Amino acid sequence: MSSENNTPAPDKQPQDQLLAHEYDGIQEYDNPTPSWWSWLFALSIVFSVCYLVYYHVGDVGATIYENLDAAKKANADRKFAGIGNLQPDAPSLLKVMNDPDLLAMGKDVFDAALCASCHGPNAAGLVGPNLTDDYYKNVKTLPDIVHVIEEGAGNGIMPAWKTRLDPKEIILVAGYVASLRGQNLKGVYPNDPYGQKIAPWPDQAP
Template sequence: MANQTPTPTAPREPVLLSSNYDGIREYDNPMPFWWTSIFWLTILAAGPYFFFYHLGVGSSLNDNYEAEVGEYGAILAAQLGDVEADTPTILTLVERPELRMGGAALFKGNCATCHGPEGGGLTGPNLTDDAYINVKTPEDIFRVITNGVPGKGMPEWGKRFSKQQVLLLASYVANLRGTKPGSAKEAQGSVIEPWPKVEAPATPSGSAAPTK
């Protein structure tokens, strides 16, 4: 077992060391060239990388994040223009499909678990009927989303989202009124006046305005 004869397939048998551990022998083969090369490369690349990102001009992860946020801010600003959280804006904003999509996504990700996927209400109140607890006007929706209802389970979303995002959300929610969800919670609060009639802004044809 200890004395290996070279196998016919091996071109040349490498140097066998004299060591013998419980019958295990060792060759003195050199390390493969590609192995040593890649190893040195990974070592040599480390220094410049560290210096570039930590002592040089490389951007930090937070820099990258700020840039990403800035880009989205620019997209939103371009989409919305200079808008105020007033009744006409809130009632009509989501008639533009690209903005409705934004409002719907925010609602789905953050509101649906309490107010139901279609706004019919779960632990939170029904948003599709005519009864409201803290809302008299569309502007109140913006206000309630921004400030929350302390002690009643409604969080302060103004701390979480930009004013423009809350506006999208408020517009989406205002337009849930009058829709027919699959499951609806009983009315809470008191019935309020219908939303005032406002002039719809020019929208692209075939807009995905919610059915009233």
């Protein structure tokens, strides 16, 4: 054999160098991060900044919840445009109670808000109290009905509807509920009045 074939080949450095440290016997190559990954990371930071500015700084962007609230308000404004100004007071509630069209709108809210699931389809009471008699626990005046609907009662047994219904819807359904008084329909517990008997409504005084 020629001496040429016996010449040892020079040591070749591997293309990928291992880092000097290791963790639990695991080593890693000293390679740069792939360029596509670096660009993706940089773009994600830019996107995050733009997102923050658009949705959380100023009034430029709106969240889906804000858009939903705006759509609900616009729908309520169209729906109740012709009923005038209603306030959570006795005169407005008496106006609803004495207007068949407003009462019909209040009944629609009563049905749509699933009030019947607790108070019964005729409001004579199921798991909730009878709304057709003269006995109340959290109500003494007409505006108290609005307050109970808005804030709830019984530590959440009666849920609060302040954030679920439009203010005019609350007044309409409150007027409808007030108009049911005096029918004295028999519900699930006809011999067990809920609460205490209260004075008649202003227009029902003897």
